[in-house]
Amino acid sequence: MATAAVGGSRGITVISSTPVQPLATLSNELQLDLRVKRDDLYPFPGGGNKARKMDFILRSPAAFGATALVTNGGVQSNHARVVALTAAAAGMHCHLVLHGDPTSLDRPRGNLLLMMLAGATIDIVPPEGISDAIAKAVARLEAQGERPFVVAGGGHVLAGASAYVEAAKEAGAQLGSWVPDWIVVPSGTGTTQAGLSIGSRLNKWDARVLGVSVARSASRGAAEIGSICTQLMAEHGASLERPEIIFRDEWTAGGYEKIDERTLSAIVRVTRAEGLPLDPTYTGKAFAGLLALCQSGEIAAGSRVLFWHTGGILNLTTSSCFDRPSVS
Numbered sequence: 001m002a003t004a005a006v007g008g009s010r011g012i013t014v015i016s017s018t019p020v021q022p023l024a025t026l027s028n029e030l031q032l033d034l035r036v037k038r039d040d041l042y043p044f045p046g047g048g049n050k051a052r053k054m055d056f057i058l059r060s061p062a063a064f065g066a067t068a069l070v071t072n073g074g075v076q077s078n079h080a081r082v083v084a085l086t087a088a089a090a091g092m093h094c095h096l097v098l099h100g101d102p103t104s105l106d107r108p109r110g111n112l113l114l115m116m117l118a119g120a121t122i123d124i125v126p127p128e129g130i131s132d133a134i135a136k137a138v139a140r141l142e143a144q145g146e147r148p149f150v151v152a153g154g155g156h157v158l159a160g161a162s163a164y165v166e167a168a169k170e171a172g173a174q175l176g177s178w179v180p181d182w183i184v185v186p187s188g189t190g191t192t193q194a195g196l197s198i199g200s201r202l203n204k205w206d207a208r209v210l211g212v213s214v215a216r217s218a219s220r221g222a223a224e225i226g227s228i229c230t231q232l233m234a235e236h237g238a239s240l241e242r243p244e245i246i247f248r249d250e251w252t253a254g255g256y257e258k259i260d261e262r263t264l265s266a267i268v269r270v271t272r273a274e275g276l277p278l279d280p281t282y283t284g285k286a287f288a289g290l291l292a293l294c295q296s297g298e299i300a301a302g303s304r305v306l307f308w309h310t311g312g313i314l315n316l317t318t319s320s321c322f323d324r325p326s327v328s
Ligand SMILES: Cc1ncc(COP(=O)(O)O)c(C=O)c1O
Pocket: 048, 049, 050, 078, 079, 154, 186, 187, 188, 189, 190, 191, 192, 193, 282, 283, 310, 311, 312
């Protein structure tokens, strides 16, 4: 347990550990040795990778002395929910610049509801207005005597990636001699994947880290992850062998928050087989990728596979993707 050095009136207690569990039914069905790292259970309301990242971001020197947090994201952003609740817990102000449907403020649900309950002030702007709205919020907070800290959207910053270097080490200590052949993780900004790739190397694992894109093209995503890996290697040991970057974009369903039948059927299959809910925006896509690579033989029978569950339960429960007649 550690207390983050943030500028709010109250400190933040960090308990950063999540279980690893075997997935016995799916292991049997898929002829794999499949386990899941439950970052959906990260100890924070709604859990998930954004909460794990935030604990590290707030401990970075750049955040020291801040009295207000400002960030951006979609109206159902897990990251924005984490920033808003973190600010409330630390007695800090929070301003969120969101994009999406402005009428969602009239019927807040899921992440947006938690942002509002936490007392964050909110602007909803079109994507091209985000930087301007952030700059205005910072100026306004400064004029009020606050010391605002701007948290990069999605926690896409080196400290966020470092959280996942440490998370891989945490998994290494939990798994002992069970060394994964594959780690499968949903990949958006790629920060989580980059951290896991470097953390795997530090564990001396030969694991191939498969990032399943939730939106980005393979070329853009891989370039971004490569650049974070370079920065992480400078910080954690430049002598490390550079990790292979596998970022696959076949299961995006056409873009962020778009959904296809493969994602829906992966969610139903995993929930029914294991009692483990996935979500349509992130983890459902990643598991659809895992299933496809098993079927094609790219993930060979008998492989040890660690599925990294990054959260997203609120994206599932606010989605209409299972409205009738889809659920069977
Ligand atoms: C539940 C969940 N999983 C995965 C991701 C992707 O993480 P990253 O941006 O680090 O690639 C996100 C990002 O929003 C998320 O909220």
